Amino acid sequence: MNEALEDYEIHDISHVEKDLLEPLGTKSKFWYSSNGDEFLFKSVESNNGIRFGEDWAEKIACELAHLLGLPHAHYELATYNNKRGVITKNFISERGEQLMLGNELLETFIVSEDGNNPNIQYVDDVYKIMTNTVINKPIGFSSLKEIKSASEFFVGYLMFDALISNQxxxxxxxGTIITVKGIKHLAPSYDHGASLARNISDEVRHNRLTSNxxxxxVTQFVLKAKSWFLNRETRSRIKLLDAFNEYALMEQEAAKSWLKILKELDDEKVYHLISRVPEVLMSQVSKDFTFKLIQCNKSNLLALNF
Known part of the structure; x- marks a missing residue:
C-alpha cells in the first residue's frame, strides 16, 4: 500500500470577496461566489480556538463517501489568508429551493417530549420524519438496490457515521431540501469535520497503534464514539454503533444493502485516499491511525446481526 499518489490540492481563495457570513455553528465560515456558483469556506478556526484536523477529516470523509456511493456534500482543502479550512459548493442548486434542518423537522417531537431542548433527537422520531415527512431520496443521486427512499438512504448516513467515528x-x-414545488428530499450528508478522531494528538495515536x-x-478506542441520538430513559447519548443498529432494525433490507457495499469497499483504495492528504496538513502517524480506525469500525459494523 505504498504506491505514491498525487496530493490533494489546497486551494488558495485569499482573492475572493466574502458575500455573507454563515451564522450556524461555531467555526469561522463565509459564503463567496465563483463562476456563478456559491461556495462556503469553513475555517478550522472557531470561537474556541483552532481545531486542527477538521480540514483533512472533512476531505477524507468526502472521498470515502464517494467510494461508498453515499450522497454527500463535496469538499476541497483550502486556505484563506493563511487560514486552513475547506470549501464546499452549495448543494441547494435551484433558485427557490430551501434547506430545512433536523431541529425544525423535530420541533413537534422536541416540544411535546422534552420542553424544547434544542439537542434532543431519538432514533425512532427521526425514522418517523424520514418515512412520513421527508420521504424522497436525495436530489441527483440514483436509487440503489433496496435503497430508494429518504429513510433507506439515511440509514446509510448512520452507517457512515459509525465508519468514520463522526460524533x-x-x-x-x-435535513431536507424542499423544492420550488414543495416536494421534500433528504439532503446529502454534510459536515463531517468532527470525525476520524481528528482532535487527538499524534503521541496518543502512536501509543494506541503500538500498545500491547x-x-x-484502536480496536477498543473506536467503541467509545457516541452519537447525538439519545436513550429515552437515561437521556444520555448512545454509541454510534447502537444508533445505526437501532435504525437498521427498522430498515433492515436497506441496512443490509449498505453493509454489503461496505464489505466490498477496497482497503487499498481507502488507504490511498488517506495518503493523498498533504503532509503539511496530516502526519504519517495520523494517516496510519486514521486507516486503522476505519478498518476497526468497518469490522465492527460487519459483525452486526439484525
Whole structure:
C-alpha cells in the first residue's frame, strides 16, 4: 500500500470577496461566489480556538463517501489568508429551493417530549420524519438496490457515521431540501469535520497503534464514539454503533444493502485516499491511525446481526 499518489490540492481563495457570513455553528465560515456558483469556506478556526484536523477529516470523509456511493456534500482543502479550512459548493442548486434542518423537522417531537431542548433527537422520531415527512431520496443521486427512499438512504448516513467515528450528527447536521414545488428530499450528508478522531494528538495515536495493552488499542478506542441520538430513559447519548443498529432494525433490507457495499469497499483504495492528504496538513502517524480506525469500525459494523 505504498504506491505514491498525487496530493490533494489546497486551494488558495485569499482573492475572493466574502458575500455573507454563515451564522450556524461555531467555526469561522463565509459564503463567496465563483463562476456563478456559491461556495462556503469553513475555517478550522472557531470561537474556541483552532481545531486542527477538521480540514483533512472533512476531505477524507468526502472521498470515502464517494467510494461508498453515499450522497454527500463535496469538499476541497483550502486556505484563506493563511487560514486552513475547506470549501464546499452549495448543494441547494435551484433558485427557490430551501434547506430545512433536523431541529425544525423535530420541533413537534422536541416540544411535546422534552420542553424544547434544542439537542434532543431519538432514533425512532427521526425514522418517523424520514418515512412520513421527508420521504424522497436525495436530489441527483440514483436509487440503489433496496435503497430508494429518504429513510433507506439515511440509514446509510448512520452507517457512515459509525465508519468514520463522526460524533457530530446533531439535529442541525441533517435535513431536507424542499423544492420550488414543495416536494421534500433528504439532503446529502454534510459536515463531517468532527470525525476520524481528528482532535487527538499524534503521541496518543502512536501509543494506541503500538500498545500491547488491549484497552489502549484502536480496536477498543473506536467503541467509545457516541452519537447525538439519545436513550429515552437515561437521556444520555448512545454509541454510534447502537444508533445505526437501532435504525437498521427498522430498515433492515436497506441496512443490509449498505453493509454489503461496505464489505466490498477496497482497503487499498481507502488507504490511498488517506495518503493523498498533504503532509503539511496530516502526519504519517495520523494517516496510519486514521486507516486503522476505519478498518476497526468497518469490522465492527460487519459483525452486526439484525
Amino acid at each position: 457530530d450528527r446533531h439535529n442541525e447536521n441533517w 495493552d488491549r484497552g489502549q488499542q
